[in-house]
Amino acid sequence: MVHAISASRSAAHSYFEGDDEAKARGLFQLLADDGTPIDEQGLAGFDRELSRQLFEGMLRIRVTDARMMALQRQGRIGFYGEAMGQEAAVVGSAAASAPEDWIVPALREAGVGLYRGMTLDAYISQIFGNATDVTKGRQLPCHPCDREHHYVQMSSCVSTQIPHAVGIAMAMKIQGHTGRCAIGFMGDGGVSEADFHVAMNFAGVMKSPVVLICQNNQWAISTPGHIQTASETIAIKGLGYGIEPLRADGNDVFAVYETVRYAAEKARRGDGPSFVELLTYRVSAHSSSDDPTRYRDEKVTEVWRHQKDPLRRMEAFLKAKGWLEAGEREALAAKLETDVREAIARAEAAGPPAVETLVDDVYEEQPWHLREQLTELLAADRVKSPHSH
Ligand SMILES: Cc1ncc(C[n+]2csc(CCOP(=O)(O)OP(=O)(O)O)c2C)c(N)n1
Ligand SMILES: [Mg+2]
Incomplete structure (x- = not known):
């Protein structure tokens, strides 16, 4: 379900009123790493229901990913890519999208589809490539799609999602479908591809109703961010194309929500594109085919796995508010796990196409x-x- 909340003004919200250079170099945050509010007023619009819904969306990804990785290790599915550590970036973006918007995902945004209403059956059927997969087993796992919820199947080639999102946005504009936007995702590796530059240039010149989101998880398989680009931040690249840059703490689900909401509302009003960098970290391996201990210091990963974990942060916030009881997370995780196991059983029973x-x-x-x-x-x-x- 997609929520809309009323705008609230606060000290943190002055971020959005700053100049573009400040936005590109800054980092918008509402919650500290330990879950304490940085800006109570900025959080005022997030009620118990929405906050719990965001938490549940994040937990669903965590639980589903763990189960699917186990299936891959058991040889029951061929491949999997987790979004561990990035759940806030995924769910915050999803919650800020509207049903009429179109989502063009990269590898780690299946949770956007699930949050918007894609069923676990549809998701898991695609991973199995079985008879109930709408795309008839023709794609690598982790390429779900859902027409009803405007969730496009990912193109596997890095950064092709960006011209696709801009193209969809332009089609909406040409057809006079105002009041909606396209939201396209990429990773930090995506910004080095030619497609990124072509699409950014086009979106800037044509004022496309698009939000382009880079989940900067600091790794592109084994390539770290400092080798990927010499640019000061990723967001700052927007300036060269005349596109408003925004930069938020990608592990702060509230900051992500507010940033993407700001950008999406602007695009839906016809005021043009934004380029959003969400700073996060790929806690998991790149995919089930990867072993990150071969190329990175896992002591750094441990910091992101624990102190900077977006779920831990949100859980601490909810508990301090009295919006989550002791033991509720575990109970919710168990229920979500049952949902996943049941969907897996149905997917396996369906057999191949x-x-x-x-x-x-x-x-x-x-x-x-x-x-x-x-x-x-x-x-x-x-x-x-x-x-x-
Ligand atoms: C054009 C192209 N080159 C290489 C690949 C192989 N490949 C798949 S994912 C990936 C890295 C992507 O990194 P990033 O964009 O940071 O996304 P992340 O995996 O971190 O989410 C690469 C090189 C590909 N799919 N497409
Ligand atoms: Mg990356």
Whole structure:
């Protein structure tokens, strides 16, 4: 469910009234690492219900990721990429999006889809590439999509999401669909790709109704941020394209929400694009195929895993407010885990897509050579009974 809260003005909100250079070099925060409010007034608009909903969204990602990684290690799925440590950036952005907006995700934003209403069944079916996967098992795991909730399937090539998001935004503008925007995501590695520069330039010149969000998790597989770019911050790159830069603590779900909300409202009003850097950290490995102990100091990771953990921060805030009882997190995690396990059981029971779907969706009428190949394939022993191994 997507929430709208009323705007509140506070000392922290003066961040948004600063000049662009200050925004690009600054860091917008509402909650300290330990969960104490930096700015009570800035947090005034977040009631118990919304705060708990944000926490639940973050916890769902944490629980789901852990389960899916376990499945990968058990050989039940082929690949997985976690968003551990980045849950606040994901959920804060999702909560600030509106149902009519379109989301163009990169690798770590499945939680945006889930927060907007994509079901766990849809998500997990895609990971299995099974018969209930709407994309018929044609993509690598971690490429979910959901048309109803305006969540586009990721293109695997780094940074292609940016021209896609700008293109969708331009299509909305040309079709006169005002009052909505496209929200495109990338990682810090994405900003070194040509697509990023092309799309940023285009969005700036055309005043596209788009919010481009860089989850700066400080690593692009084994490439650290200081090798990725010589730029002072990532947000500051927006200046060169005439795009308003914004920079927020990506582990502070409230700061993320307010920053993306500011940018999205501006885009929906027709006042042009923003480039948002969310500073966070990739606590997990890049993916199930990666071993970060080979290239980074995991003592640094431990700081982000514990002291800077976005869930711990939010839990401390909620408890101090009296909005989360002792033991409630554990109970909620157990319930979310049950949801995931049940969805996994359904996904596994569904089995693989029918072999015939291999040749679907390309030609309106199947050409003779595909019919011939399909007949041959169906006659092959290993294809006849996909479950018998
Ligand atoms: C054009 C292209 N080059 C290389 C890759 C392989 N690759 C997949 S993810 C990735 C790193 C991405 O890093 P970043 O953009 O920081 O996102 P993160 O994984 O940290 O979320 C690379 C190099 C790719 N998918 N596409
Ligand atoms: Mg990265």
